[in-house]
Amino acid sequence: MTTIIGGIGTSHVPAVGAAIDHGKQEEPYWRSYFEKIQPAREWMASQRPDVCIVVYNDHASAFSLKLIPTFALGVATEFQPADEGYGPRQVPTVQGHPELAWHLAESLIGDEFDITIANEMDVDHGLTVPLSVMFGEPDAWPCRIIPLCVNVIQYPPPSGKRCFDLGRAIRRALDSYDGSDADSMKVAVFGTGGMSHQLQGERAGLINTDFDHAFMDELIAQPGVSCGRPHDEYIREAGSEGIELVMWFVMRGALDDHVDEVFRMHHVPTSNTSNGLLILQNAH
């Protein structure tokens, strides 16, 4: 049995990664955002997780239209930053945790979540930017990472309820893990993507701050209800790419029914996106 130190909901905006990689954090456009997230980085540094399960989506990097797994779990020893067209981000290689990842795969499939198992999977900004947001610029990431990639590019993505139920199944798997390092293992779960944004079409640039805050409030207080929000409502209210928010429900499902809000940040804009960062812990 592992200890869950918390859940992190965060946007995974590529421009945030680029601002870090190119030293732009002090520029006027970026300064306020990086100041606002500093308490979250301090919280993370104080928690020192051993493993982070990062729920994210691939953006035409490891997967293309050739093969579109709805849920793909990375079981490898390591995962390389992907070349998304600019050359790979110059960030550390992501070190996996094959023993726990395989336990997750066996437990989830036994629990009727028919996930895809990935032995080779480059990871793009969807995974590496949340690490940069929470850990800054270390020489090596300070913990092992298990990538859980969700299709939200090819419509339809999985429902919010399916994601919430998957999170609950992940929790059952973490509770039943009996690997050699299980008793001392501290785990954090990231749900990434969002918040409201639309990158495409004449409606590009759509932002809905009221939706974003209501989403976070409901994620905390009544996730079993709010996970039922239909896809067209996300697209209409939070933009076509706002539908990424279903991935936050995987994180929420891995936590207890009752959680405390440790930290909340909301910032507009980062690139074409409304940026949210939420930290939740099981209620004491």
Added chain:
Amino acid sequence: MAAVRDYDDIPGTYVFDGRRSQQGYHLNMFCMSLNIEANRERFGADEHTYLDGFDLTLSQRQAVLERDWLGMLRLGGNIYYTFKLAIFDGLSMQDVGGSMSGISSQEFTQMMIDGGRPVAGNRRIGESPESPSS
């Protein structure tokens, strides 16, 4: 697949469903190929010859060559794929967002700084900005 979708009345939005995925498969896979540096070099050296290697329709090919970002979406392009071409050109998401919505990159960037495009008036085709929220 249902002929009418519950998101079809959302303005200015090209939901990448099965219909668009079928239409845009080769266009998107061309864009995907630009993830590989050697392919970027080949495309940069001769766009026409490089495009001969992909089964694009004439209008898709034209949209690529003309960098018609909205046209590519209408022809089945997915923004995460077509943005690979924008990256190749050194463009930002604000450049492409401005192009698709008919304003300059500077105007688009300023719109985002001012809080983004409001959802009021943009929920349904034909809705006026004063319409009450749903």
